[in-house]
Amino acid sequence: MKLFFLTISFTLALLSTSYPQALNTKxxxxxxxxxxxxGLANGSVAVSLNGKIVYQRAIxxxxxxxxxxxxxxxxxxxxxxxxxxMFTTVMIFQLIGEGKLHLQDKLATYFPQLPNAGKITIKDMLYHRSGLHDYTHDTNFPDWMDKHKTHEELLQIIASKGADFEPGAKADYCNSNYLLLSYIIEKIDQVTYAVALEKRITTKLGLTHTNYGKxxxxxxxxSASYKYGDSAWARQKETDVSIHCGAGSIVSTPGDLVKFIQQLFTGRLINHASLDxxxxxxxxxxxGMFPYDFNSIKGYGHYGRVEEFYSALTYYPEKKLAVCYITNGILYPRSDIVDGIQKICFNENYTIPYSQKPVLNxxxxxxxxxxxxxxxxxxxxCKTDNNQLIFDAAGKTMEAEPLNPDYFMNARxxxxxxxxxxxxxxxxxxxxxxxxxxxx
Structure with missing residues (x-):
């Protein structure tokens, strides 16, 4: 009998450390x-716990x-x-699992005209260690981001910039890596990236609100994207989806994205060795992912930006918790919103802005x-005038109102x-x- 109760106690202890407390949806x-x-934010949020979406909201x-x-x-x-x-990486590892591709395969097999193509491996590109130049940097990208570009035109842009460093020498975030990986998927599967995405991921998981953009x-x-300034929102120029392909052309919802990352970590899309x-x-x-730990709790995911769309997707395997927030225009800082969501999910101390707005003299x-x-x-x-906090910077003066203790905002x-x-x-x-x- 004593052994029975000890076993029950041990099991309950394991459960209490494996799962977060009930989500504080209120x-x-x-x-x-x-x-x-x-009127401080635009966007959508979803939280998944133990494989089930437990919170969604759009504002x-x-x-x-x-x-x-x-x-x-x-x-x-x-x-x-x-x-x-992340989707592109999953498809690359699916091809590896099918024996159609290997991490040590060279870029030259597919695009020999690119700098160091005979040295750069698939693994180098996945880790952002290829040394290729980012086609969105130093190429007048803002001038042509809304224009259709063929694969050949983008390959020429990458080739024309040469190499930034030798393959494997260091890590440096570069969109060219994942653009090329998406082209390789197309070459091997002999379909467009959009079709590969549908066949390999979205149909398999039932992601009905995820697809290659149009x-x-x-x-x-x-949703369209907007930038805030001088008390007004301005719609932003729209990137042509031909430009980013698997580096950044997918559209989705937070609900679909938490399903995607949760299923990725359960082995539904690739085996556990590939996930490791x-x-x-x-x-x-x-x-295809970065570490996003919360205190001592390990988290993995990816953040993204295109125009004024900002996305943040994170999964915490120990807690079986997935969190996603996407915005189409920032006023209240995105990082503060994501931080607030995470603290609430982990039952950490967090003060809602305006809930303890101080009265200051x-x-x-x-x-x-x-x-x-x-x-x-x-x-x-920073100075005061008539019980008001005033900032002088770069020849401009602005007032600031308190949101919380030690936190102020200039709404205009x-x-x-x-x-x-x-x-x-x-x-x-x-x-x-x-x-x-x-x-x-």
Whole structure:
């Protein structure tokens, strides 16, 4: 009898450490209600636990039509940018499992005209260690991003830039690697990437809201992307999907993406040995994924950006927890939203902005006053005027209202200020940019 109770106790202990507590959906709602109420965010979120979606929410707008906001729902599709690279990696490992490709195969087998093609392996490209130049850098990319490009034209752009370093010498994130990997999938399967994606992943998993992108059509419940500035949203130029292929041309929903990554980790798409290879990190890079640990809990996934779409997909195998957030336009910092979602999922302390909005006077603001400098080409002066926090920077002056203790916002410009008075530090956040400054 004693042994029986010891066994039960041990089993319960294992269960308690293997699974997170029940998800605090009310607190997630509080976070997204606040963002919606104040017009601070656009996007969609999904959380999966033990293989089941337990939370979904969509807020903001998918498009502005004569200042009329078109609201999203949980099935609204977004461009996911570089999260596409996880799908491409899975298909590469499927081909390896079928004996049609090997990690040590050379790029020269497929594209001998490219720099160092005889030295670069499939493994090098998966790990971003090829040394090839990124076709989106130093190529006037913003001028032609909305123009159709053939495979041959993009191959010529890559070839014309030469090599940045010798294969294997280091890791350097490069879209060219995954563009070429998607072309290799097409060559081996003898179908387009879109067909390969459907055949190998989306149909198999029942991902009904995931596909290779097309020109954005709001009537198909697809979202356009917007940039915020001067109290207004401006629609952004649309990237032609021919340009990124498997490096960034997939559209999806958070709900489909948490299903995808959860099924990837259960062995539904590739075997566990291949998954272990994807998870093996070299210089902080995995193959098609990156480490996104939460405290001591290991996490894996990928983030992405195309235009003003930003996506974040992470899976925590120990907790069987998948989290995805996608936005089509940033006002409240994306990193803060993702951080808030994760803290709520892991039952960490987290204060919803505006829930403890401080009432400050000039005395309470004194701890922030001073001159700050850091990774900006100018100094930032923080001062007070009539119980208001004022910032002077680069010849401009802006006021800031408190959201939480030590956290302020200028709503007109979409600039956020996070202080740590004890350390004398200041973070300035604009869209996905974070600048770190110290007080003199």
């Amino acid at each position: 607190k997630l709602d509080s976070l997204f209600n606040m963002l919606q109420r104040h 903001g707008f998918t498009a502005l039509d004569n200042n009329k906001k078109i609201a999203p729902d949980i099935n609204t599709k977004y461009r996911i940018g570089s999260v596409s690279k 020109p954005i059509d709001i009537s198909r419940n697809e 290879s994807m998870k093996t990190m070299i210089d902080g890079y995995g193959m 000039s005395t309470g603001l004194t701890k922030y006053v001073g001159e700050y400098s850091g990774n900006l080409p100018f100094k930032v002066i 410009t979409g600039t956020f200020f996070a202080f740590d008075p004890e350390k004398g530090s200041l973070q300035i956040k604009e869209t996905d940019n974070v600048y770190f400054l110290k007080k003199k």
